[in-house]
Amino acid sequence: MQSxxxxxxxxxxxxxxxxxxxxxxxLHVNNRGELELNPGLRPATAxxxxxxxxxxxxxxxxxxxxxxxxxxxxxxxxVDQWLKSWNRSPGWTHHLESKMAYALxxxxxxxxxxxVSITWGIPWSSKYIAEALPASITASLGDSALESxxxxxxxxxxxxxxxxxxxxxxxxxxxxxxxKRYEYQLLFRGGGKIGPNAFALPNGTIIMTDELVAIAKLxxxxxxxxxxxxxxxxxxxxxxxxxxHTSLVALTTTLIGDITAAxxxxxxxxxxxxxxxxxxxxxTEADTYALQQMQKIGLDTEHFANIMERLQLATFNDExxxxxxxxxxxxxxxxxxxxxxxxxxxPLNMSKALDFFSSHPLTKDRIARFRDAKSPQ
Amino acid sequence: xxxxxxxxxxxxxxxxxxxxxxxxxxxxxxxGIEYFRLWIVNIFLSIITLGIFSAWAKVRKEQYFYGNLRxxxxxxxxxxxxxxxxxxxxxxxxxxxxxxxxxxFIPITAMGLLIVGVLALPAILVASSRFKMxxxxxxxxxxxxxxxxxxxxxxxxxxxxVILLLSAAAYWLLYxxxxxxxxxxxxxxxxxxxxxxxxxxxxxxxxxVFYLVLxxxxxxxxxxxxxxxxxxxxWGNQQATLNTGxxxxxxxxxxxxxxxxxxTIITGLVIFGGGAVFSDVLGNPATRAIVSVVLxxxxxxxxxxYWRAExxxxxxxxxxIGDNRIGSALTFSRVGEIYVINTLAILFSAGLxxxxxxxxxxxxxxxxxxxxxTNIDHVVAENEHQQSAFGEGMxxxxxxxxxx
Numbered sequence: 001m002q003s004x005x006x007x008x009x010x011x012x013x014x015x016x017x018x019x020x021x022x023x024x025x026x027l028h029v030n031n032r033g034e035l036e037l038n039p040g041l042r043p044a045t046a047x048x049x050x051x052x053x054x055x056x057x058x059x060x061x062x063x064x065x066x067x068x069x070x071x072x073x074x075x076x077x078x079v080d081q082w083l084k085s086w087n088r089s090p091g092w093t094h095h096l097e098s099k100m101a102y103a104l105x106x107x108x109x110x111x112x113x114x115x116v117s118i119t120w121g122i123p124w125s126s127k128y129i130a131e132a133l134p135a136s137i138t139a140s141l142g143d144s145a146l147e148s149x150x151x152x153x154x155x156x157x158x159x160x161x162x163x164x165x166x167x168x169x170x171x172x173x174x175x176x177x178x179x180k181r182y183e184y185q186l187l188f189r190g191g192g193k194i195g196p197n198a199f200a201l202p203n204g205t206i207i208m209t210d211e212l213v214a215i216a217k218l219x220x221x222x223x224x225x226x227x228x229x230x231x232x233x234x235x236x237x238x239x240x241x242x243x244x245h246t247s248l249v250a251l252t253t254t255l256i257g258d259i260t261a262a263x264x265x266x267x268x269x270x271x272x273x274x275x276x277x278x279x280x281x282x283x284t285e286a287d288t289y290a291l292q293q294m295q296k297i298g299l300d301t302e303h304f305a306n307i308m309e310r311l312q313l314a315t316f317n318d319e320x321x322x323x324x325x326x327x328x329x330x331x332x333x334x335x336x337x338x339x340x341x342x343x344x345x346x347p348l349n350m351s352k353a354l355d356f357f358s359s360h361p362l363t364k365d366r367i368a369r370f371r372d373a374k375s376p377q
Numbered sequence: 378x379x380x381x382x383x384x385x386x387x388x389x390x391x392x393x394x395x396x397x398x399x400x401x402x403x404x405x406x407x408x409g410i411e412y413f414r415l416w417i418v419n420i421f422l423s424i425i426t427l428g429i430f431s432a433w434a435k436v437r438k439e440q441y442f443y444g445n446l447r448x449x450x451x452x453x454x455x456x457x458x459x460x461x462x463x464x465x466x467x468x469x470x471x472x473x474x475x476x477x478x479x480x481x482f483i484p485i486t487a488m489g490l491l492i493v494g495v496l497a498l499p500a501i502l503v504a505s506s507r508f509k510m511x512x513x514x515x516x517x518x519x520x521x522x523x524x525x526x527x528x529x530x531x532x533x534x535x536x537x538x539v540i541l542l543l544s545a546a547a548y549w550l551l552y553x554x555x556x557x558x559x560x561x562x563x564x565x566x567x568x569x570x571x572x573x574x575x576x577x578x579x580x581x582x583x584x585x586v587f588y589l590v591l592x593x594x595x596x597x598x599x600x601x602x603x604x605x606x607x608x609x610x611x612w613g614n615q616q617a618t619l620n621t622g623x624x625x626x627x628x629x630x631x632x633x634x635x636x637x638x639x640x641t642i643i644t645g646l647v648i649f650g651g652g653a654v655f656s657d658v659l660g661n662p663a664t665r666a667i668v669s670v671v672l673x674x675x676x677x678x679x680x681x682x683y684w685r686a687e688x689x690x691x692x693x694x695x696x697x698i699g700d701n702r703i704g705s706a707l708t709f710s711r712v713g714e715i716y717v718i719n720t721l722a723i724l725f726s727a728g729l730x731x732x733x734x735x736x737x738x739x740x741x742x743x744x745x746x747x748x749x750x751t752n753i754d755h756v757v758a759e760n761e762h763q764q765s766a767f768g769e770g771m772x773x774x775x776x777x778x779x780x781x
Contacts, residue, residue, distance in 0.1 A: 015517030017517045057407065059444025069517075113424055
């Protein structure tokens with residue numbers, strides 16, 4: 001039977017395609033290079049009239065005849081020999097799948113790819129896309145985010161209209177001259193559980209909580225915070241966060257291969273603004289922007305340091321809650337009570353993610369940076 | 378998206394040939410390590426081809442699971458053309474993108490999207506079932522799915538109208554409620570009057586109302602879906618039928634609900650009791666919170682094994698194909714155990730054991746599935762002419778590979 005390699009013979013089942021009957025059969029190549037079955041269930045068939053499936057694991061190989069007949073065999077070796085004798089490749093995919101070394105290399109490369117994507121690729125492309133997005137999209141994105149935040153988190157501001165107008169007028173002075181990209185606006189809201197804080201939305205809206213206004217001793221301190229937020233907007237940070245989040249969802253679903261799960265995750269984007277906060281790099285970028293602008297317009301950088309120091313105290317000193325309650329009627333500080341911002345002793349603190357300032361670089365270092373910058377003159 | 382191993386009991390069979398009634402068991406011959414190699418290599422190839430290879434990867438994965446599923450020494454086959462799958466994926470991603478865009482940029486259309494989505498479901502169900510069946514074969518005889526879009530809409534239209542009317546009524550009632558009461562429903566702790574944009578409005582409850590109304594209809598809809606899918610499935614000239622009513626679906630639904638609640642309560646008590654005993658270890662509130670969440674989560678996964686086991690049993694255990702009937706004997710305890718161990722294995726291996734978990738589930742389901750009836754050798758393939766008549770001449774373009 002092995003007189004020539006073309007005489008190789010594979011055993012398996014033959015199904016004619018008309019009935020479900022299975023015939024035990026032997027398939028071999030005859031002298032004219034045609035495929036013949038033993039017993040003779042079908043006429044000899046030329047190589048050009050068959051298709052041979054590529055091997056998948058140890059599942060049977062399918063040799064399909066153009067008239068609908070099918071021969072299945074698990075004798076992969078014989079089938080591969082025939083393919084070679086006809087100068088056909090047995091298929092490279094199975095070759096890769098059959099060797100542990102290739103699988104481990106693939107695993108290594110996939111892990112490397114995920115690592116590179118998360119640390120470098122996604123942030124970089126987010127930045128690029130954020131720069132390229134037209135203003136109409138960022139505007140509606142910000143509007144709907146504000147709408148959700150108003151319903152879920154914020155309370156109406158209790159500042160007097162005069163005070164609001166005053167701060168908004170000062171805000172206009174702080175805007176960079178080249179600020180055509182956004183329609184900047186400053187809004188005030190009761191922070192509720194969030195307490196003293198400020199946010200920058202993708203449409204150029206900066207939100208400051210009443211509690212933050214209350215904690216400031218001088219308006220210049222609020223200016224410093226506003227410049228920091230403008231820094232976030234200048235670098236399109238919140239937009240980049242949204243794109244990053246979406247990309248991560250896309251990446252995981254692509255890898256795990258479940259498209260339907262993606263819809264539900266993507267729907268939660270407005271929350272990202274609240275929960276994810278900004279990365280340390282982004283905070284440093286915004287700080288740099290604020291620092292440069294303050295020096296440019298002659299605002300003492302000490303103000304930023306001062307208000308940051310007070311915010312830090314307010315977010316994790318219990319005594320301070322009393323003071324805030326006195327300052328501002330019905331503020332619920334419960335969520336902010338035991339925040340431990342300074343050192344990451346307790347990484348499991350789950351309410352931490354709620355605190356906007358928690359993802360900031362070590363507050364101590366940031367304060368020092370603004371204090372040190374004071375000297376130049 | 379149903380994973381391929383769910384396919385196992387959906388098998389085939391036959392005709393006359395009186396006398397000998399035989400029972401054949403399904404077997405799954407896949408191996409975790411073998412599938413791991415296939416899985417990781419295909420993920421890698423999908424990545425370096427920017428996702429294009431994923432269609433081929435999907436076909437190879439299905440071929441692996443079909444090919445390793447055997448009934449009486451004969452394997453099943455998955456025949457789909459990767460290009461067709463690629464096309465389906467491009468369409469699906471387009472729809473997903475549109476959905477994402479609508480959700481983020483025009484929130485006002487949430488209602489519209491919901492309606493469009495619900496209205497599209499029956500069509501997607503038919504398109505994906507057609508694709509799946511036409512590309513499944515056993516002994517060189519393909520399966521067919523013969524329902525038209527019309528059949529699907531006729532099946533679901535009445536319950537759908539009832540659900541939408543009830544939702545509209547509930548929604549109307551919400552409008553009659555005082556806005557302040559509504560606000561407290563929304564979880565707001567404020568009592569004072571708020572300007573409009575801070576108020577919780579009936580619109581914010583739209584989805585919740587819809588889901589609440591939908592809930593009691595779920596077993597019935599599940600029954601309609603199973604009935605539609607099975608009673609329009611053919612293998613060669615053998616027609617499949619589902620011989621059970623909506624009642625058994627409600628039974629499974631409510632027993633499952635009770636089991637889930639009971640298991641969650643028991644877990645809660647165990648955590649509470651354990652917390653007292655091991656207060657040293659679990660003293661830290663954060664640790665305790667995380668341990669509790671994980672335990673309750675695992676308990677619920679275990680409980681969901683009941684639904685999976687019993688639902689599969691009532692659907693496939695009551696399915697006949699021609700003269701043969703499918704046997705499906707999944708047990709709650711085994712499925713629950715497999716679910717929990719698979720979940721833990723996947724979590725602690727950072728996903729590396731996903732292939733092992735899939736193979737394990739497929740092997741179990743096959744091992745408790747069987748086919749009882751007469752000899753199936755005489756099942757006859759149906760020709761192209763008959764097939765296209767069933768499908769009302771739908772062209773390939775309407776076949777979509779979207780799992781439901």
